[in-house]
Amino acid sequence: MKSIETEITIRGTPEQVWSVLTDFRKYPDWNPFIREASGEVKTGARLKVRIHPPGARPMTFRPTVREASPGRELRWLGHLGLPGLFDGEHVFHLEPAGAGQTRLRQNEEFRGMLVHLLPNSMFERTRRGFEDMNRALRATVEKA
Numbered sequence: 001m002k003s004i005e006t007e008i009t010i011r012g013t014p015e016q017v018w019s020v021l022t023d024f025r026k027y028p029d030w031n032p033f034i035r036e037a038s039g040e041v042k043t044g045a046r047l048k049v050r051i052h053p054p055g056a057r058p059m060t061f062r063p064t065v066r067e068a069s070p071g072r073e074l075r076w077l078g079h080l081g082l083p084g085l086f087d088g089e090h091v092f093h094l095e096p097a098g099a100g101q102t103r104l105r106q107n108e109e110f111r112g113m114l115v116h117l118l119p120n121s122m123f124e125r126t127r128r129g130f131e132d133m134n135r136a137l138r139a140t141v142e143k144a
Contacts, residue, residue, distance in 0.1 A: 002115055004127045005107040008134040012141040014071040014094040017102045020141050021074065021092060030140045033129035041068045047076060053125040054132065063090070086114040104137065106130050 010017055020026075024037040032052070039047035043065055050060045063078030066089070073093050080086040090108045097103040108126070 001109060001111050002123055003107060003109045004123060004130060005105065006127065006130040006134055007103060007105045008138055009097050010102045010104060010138045010141050011100060012102055012144075013100060014096060014102045016144070017094055017104060017137070017141050018071045018074075020137060020144070021094075022070075030136050031133055032136055033133035039065075041065065041074065043068050049076075049078070051126075051129065053122075053129045056122070056125050061088075063088075080114070084112055086110065086112040086118075104134060106134060 020030075022041045024039070024041075027034055027037050034049055035052050035058070036050035037047060039045050045065045045068075047063050047065060048060065049063060050058055052058045059080075061078040061080070063076035065074070065076050067073050067075035071094060073091065075089065075091045077087065077089045080088075088108050088110050091106070093105040093107075095103050095105075108130075110123075
């Protein structure tokens with residue numbers, strides 16, 4: 001297993017952050033990492049997510065939402081190819097961080113037979129993509 005964890009504090013309530021995070025139609029306007037996303041934000045729903053890792057080719061996934069708790073957590077599980085080869089569980093966790101602020105933790109755990117065969121550079125590009133998205137989300141919430 002490999003994991004990536006990032007964190008950022010945003011001036012805005014968890015509800016405000018959630019509103020921007022789950023408005024997939026507006027991702028092309030602000031999100032440098034997940035440029036396209038569609039589907040219902042509800043447990044059990046299938047999404048279509050297109051990521052653009054810095055310095056790498058875009059990839060499209062069709063993850064299943066495992067948790068959609070407004071203002072708290074959005075979690076999905078995606079697979080590259082068949083389940084068990086390369087699976088990623090992606091989590092956006094929101095928590096209050098003082099007066100009118102939210103701490104966003106974005107992380108992903110990768111599992112499967114191919115995880116250890118992939119170069120570390122792929123995981124580092126993904127981390128940079130998470131960090132770019134976190135900063136863009138903060139800027140979008142804070143200017144609203």
